[in-house]
Amino acid sequence: MFFNEKDARGARQPHNDPLVITLTIEGFNTKRILVDNGSSVDIMYLPAFQQLKLDPRRLCPFDSPLISFSGDRVYLKGIVMLKVIIGTYPKQLTRQLDFLVVDCPSSYNVINGRSTLNRWKAATSTYCLNVKFPIEDGVGEVKGDQVLARECYQAVLAVKENHTWTIKEKKEDKVEALEAVELVKGETAKVTRIGTTLSLEMRTKLFQFLKENLDVFAWSHEDIPGISRQVIQHKLNMDPGRKPIQQRRLVFAPE
Structure with a gap:
């Protein structure tokens, strides 16, 4: 997957707009979705959860708080698994994604972070305002909405919202000395x-x-005297008709 100037058609240049797209979540077209490569989790804000008319009983407890880039801490309403479709038929993907539901004001409805982008095997271009992802018979894509992106960004600046989140490490998750x-x-x-x-x-x-x-x-x-060839054997794919050339000896330190 690659991007070229054709993919940037429709985007007003020059720009520094965020990548804001529309996805189908639980059968509803959901706008104002920020694609944020810096966020390690997928976030759904509580008003969006309520507008989708989702049953609150679908929320599962999640006790780790979220930490923003500025150090702000937010406790969650819970975690929910939802059906998400990216792209338009026939070039689309359907996945079940986990969203952390947050009760705090936001200009966006949803934030898609690295976890989802990796599941989609997606490539993003903020210059082209485009997301591309592989499908069985080619490549699907979804274009960003530059108008909505600018509206959201202005609102973000006005109230100084934080949208890059990570889960706080638990003590048992840290590397032990x-x-x-x-x-x-x-x-x-x-x-x-x-x-x-x-x-x-x-x-x-x-x-x-x-x-x-x-x-x-x-x-x-x-x-380490050796390993039986019945277990594993290394072979060099050499042309028997070629004259062997001896290279200089490489010495490795014991460590």
Whole structure:
């Protein structure tokens, strides 16, 4: 998929307008949808949820707050899965998408972030105001609405709305720090790393388990004598009629 000047036809240039499109959500044409590559989640604002006449009982609890680019925190009404169609027949895609429903004022009805763009395998062009996505027999597309985009953008500037959201990391989702432990006393080369948040009992059991299974560690190249060809074999696709040329030897550090 690529974009050219033909894809920019209809867009008034030059411009810095956001990419605002229309999608069919639960059978309704839904306008004022911001395509935001910077947002890690898909957002539906509560007024849009109500205008679609969706049953509130479809909302599932979602306890992680949203954090905006400016650090503002918003708690959610819940998460809902909705049927979304992008494009026009016959070049369209239908997907079930999860939306986080937010109760705060917005000039937009919906924000589509990276998660949806990745599911569509879509490419976006803010210059062309266009979204393209692959389908079985070609490429579908949806054009942005430049008039609505400017209306929404002016409203956003007037009230300083935030529309780039990410889910706040839970403590258990963060990367755990590791520490090196010496498995063979006096041999500093034979070390491995374990988590620093383990309880003393779990740490002791894990350390003992690792010491009892030292034979599975490869501390040097000599500890890896080879793999049976019945398991895996590497072959070079060479022309037997060509003269071999020896290249200079490449040496890799043990690490």
